[in-house]
Amino acid sequence: MIDLHAHVLTGIDDGPKTVSDTLAVMRQAASDGTHQLVAVAHANDGHFAVSRGDYDRAFADAVREIQMAEIDVQLIPGMEVRLGPKMAEGYRQGDFLAIGDTKYFCVELPPNDFPAYTLDALYELSLEGLRLLIIHPERNRGIRKRAELAERLIRMEALGVASGGSILGQFGPEAEASAWQLIEMGFIQAVATDGHSVSKRPLRLSAYEPVLSRRYGESVAMSMLRTTPALVLQGAPVELVPHPRVGWRRWFGSR
Ligand SMILES: [Fe+2]
Numbered sequence: 001m002i003d004l005h006a007h008v009l010t011g012i013d014d015g016p017k018t019v020s021d022t023l024a025v026m027r028q029a030a031s032d033g034t035h036q037l038v039a040v041a042h043a044n045d046g047h048f049a050v051s052r053g054d055y056d057r058a059f060a061d062a063v064r065e066i067q068m069a070e071i072d073v074q075l076i077p078g079m080e081v082r083l084g085p086k087m088a089e090g091y092r093q094g095d096f097l098a099i100g101d102t103k104y105f106c107v108e109l110p111p112n113d114f115p116a117y118t119l120d121a122l123y124e125l126s127l128e129g130l131r132l133l134i135i136h137p138e139r140n141r142g143i144r145k146r147a148e149l150a151e152r153l154i155r156m157e158a159l160g161v162a163s164g165g166s167i168l169g170q171f172g173p174e175a176e177a178s179a180w181q182l183i184e185m186g187f188i189q190a191v192a193t194d195g196h197s198v199s200k201r202p203l204r205l206s207a208y209e210p211v212l213s214r215r216y217g218e219s220v221a222m223s224m225l226r227t228t229p230a231l232v233l234q235g236a237p238v239e240l241v242p243h244p245r246v247g248w249r250r251w252f253g254s255r
């Protein structure tokens with residue numbers, strides 16, 4: 001499996017604090033069957049405005065430690081850039097990193113707000129040739145209240161990446177319901193761990209597979225956790241296809 005979004009770099013944001021914490025989360029991911037992982041760090045965020053220089057150093061250190069510990073997971077660079085009016089400028093200046101060698105770029109919306117400038121700022125980024133990955137859109141209150149905002153993002157060909165904790169109900173019933181709605185609309189096309197630590201937000205992608213399979217079938221679960229993330233890492237196009245619920249459960253309204 002491929003984890004498109006996890007915080008595993010040491011001491012740089014709210015992820016692992018020590019090298020041994022980093023190795024612990026990486027061992028957890030490896031034993032769960034993850035073989036590639038985008039090692040994000042928060043950027044452009046009031047709490048964790050990680051600079052490019054700090055990111056590059058932490059990334060290189062983590063790659064070295066993981067190799068020395070013989071953990072068989074490939075780290076891919078990428079930043080989780082908090083929405084701001086000057087994201088495109090930051091990208092042009094080299095402050096923010098897209099995923100690996102691709103033009104896929106992670107944007108995190110604030111939880112409580114969908115500021116008036118949001119669509120303009122995202123559009124400006126897309127003019128840089130970037131394809132936007134909107135990280136855990138189901139946790140944004142604006143999108144939860146107004147589904148038409150997700151339609152606007154779909155029209156911009158932005159791609160939603162849910163946090164697995166949302167589909168497990170760990171961020172509350174509203175985020176969970178929103179995740180299902182956005183998957184069924186075709187906005188969310190992948191699920192990542194947003195892992196931060198072994199216990200609090202673990203790096204266990206396999207926990208989501210049965211939940212997704214039960215609701216949408218095995219092939220959709222496979223596309224959310226493997227195929228679509230692989231396309232993203234290759235920089236290949238991802239189609240925004242709606243995923244309808246399958247099976248008898250739909251008729252009885254159960255999960
Ligand atoms: Fe994150």
